[in-house]
Amino acid sequence: MTAVLESSGLGKRYRQRWALRDCTLSVPSGHVVGLVGPNGAGKTTLLSLAVGLLQPTTGSVEIAGDRPASSSAQLAKVGFVAQDTPTYSGLSVADHLRLGRHMNPGWDAKLAERRISQLGLDPAQKAGKLSGGQRAQLALTLAIAKRPAVLILDEPIASLDPLARREFLQILMEVTAEQELSVVMSSHLVSDLERVCDYMIVLVASRVQVADEVDELLNTHRQVTGPRTDLSALPADWQVISASHTDRQSTMLVCTPVPVTDPAWTADPIGLEDLVLSYMSKAVRPSPDSSPALEAQR
């Protein structure tokens, strides 16, 4: 399976501040990838680098097998819905479809028109008069009707109400099933991504904390409870993501390739949201020994 998004040592610095650093990823194609992290973690920076709107400060990134935006053929392979789903407010819905037709050789006019009529959008309506949800749908239509191999969505549903959110995700699912495309979408809410993603990248404080298939993540991570123990006394193949202690008990999120067999410990499966939140709080907690664990995680 080829990689749809591949980066090595990718970093982006704005003056003094690193928005993204040391990002090495290899995301296989055919997944719906969730990029999750708190606001300001560097999600938009990573996606902008991936579509070629930004130039990396360090490292390199490839999408769909080539440097982002390196040619019009390469641009045709990547559909992008930017944050806040920008559209031309003075242009009508039909104008946007015309724009798509004139600017994309692989434009699927039938698909675009069918989507617009399914959504119940008036083609004569100016994009500036659409609701946030309708605008997001229009931007999504533009991005999928160019028939890309990869679809990149940057916080597409952040500004939508719950109903529009569900609708948007549902349509996204239909489209990915129909077209066999890979999707990378970012959100600061795990709950948004949980339902649709089968691959997860957790990005916190400008660094990738963990990136893997959701099933794999759920298989290897366990909530482990047992007698109060010093962290250094734990088995060597345990990676402790988070730990909390009471006087007599220790509760930890542990990443381990082998099942927990020691009867002193009870191991329970953990939900995706808790797992992601543990990684998030681990990254923001100042802890001197966190770096080696991070390296090992990748």
Add this chain to the structure above:
Amino acid sequence: MMWLTWRQFRAQGIVAAALAVALGVVLLITGLNLAHLNSDSGVATCHGARACATAANAFINQLPGTGSVPVFFGTIAVIYLAPALMGIFWGAPLVARELETGTFRLAWNQSVSRARWLVVKLGVVGLAAMATAGLLSLFLGWWESPIFRAAALAGSDSAAVTRISPQLFGAQGIAPIGYAAFAFALGVTAGALIRRTIPAMAVTLAAFGLVQAAWPLWIRSHLITPLREYFAITPANVNELAIINNTQMIVRHDVEKPGAWVVSDQTVSPSGHLFSGPPTHACLSANASPNACNASIAALHLRALISYEPASRFWPLQWTETGIFVVLAMALAAFCAWRIGKRRLA
């Protein structure tokens, strides 16, 4: 890409075309009227310098009654303003509005490279700006041609009205095309750098206004080295005589050079130095006669030194100036392409 460019430019293009057509109609009506007057006055068919001067003067004297004067200066004002307006309203928003509203993220992720996006945008809108300026200048050139032809025949009085004079030069010939290209590229560049439409518009206006004001004052006369010519100053042709603080004396003879643009006009001593005094005794003393003062001035053998661009240099100057502005515009466009290609805009 063509389609999007046209779709985004359409409204502005139609407004500009409508204004140009309206001005064209005014020029057509008054211009036909002028052509009639011109042929009625016999300027076109006259023989001999004297007869032609009479006919030309008759024609020129009729002009104020026809309302041609406000049309003439109005059109010149429009031609001077048009490049600035196109820089402000077509150039400045071209990139700035995309950046301001975030739509560049939509536009630059279609299957059209960013370089091509910019080239088509700059090409289509820039050429439209140049064509508009060129057409306006062409209209005016046709309209005013009887006046300049008559002025050349009418003798020294009217010959002061010449197309090479700094007030008129920039609204004549092909120069407006160069200004339009430059103002447009300046607007685009300001927009790409400032990233906000309104400030970019203000900067465009200020910068282009500065260039347009500074150019005829300090730069145009250096494009082709002016000719120099000396004229003897005699008491009979002194236009201005003044004594300042009993230490300085101004003696000036304003040289008339029909059809030419007189860049500078200085009074020099026989040794070639700029003359500014001291005053002669005959002119200083309270009881000296005017004749004695005049004789003392004649004895100084002062000369007027003028540097000027003759009428024949109209087209060489036009080509040089237009060429410079077009090259500047292309340099700005290249800068924009580099700037946008660097992808620091997201």
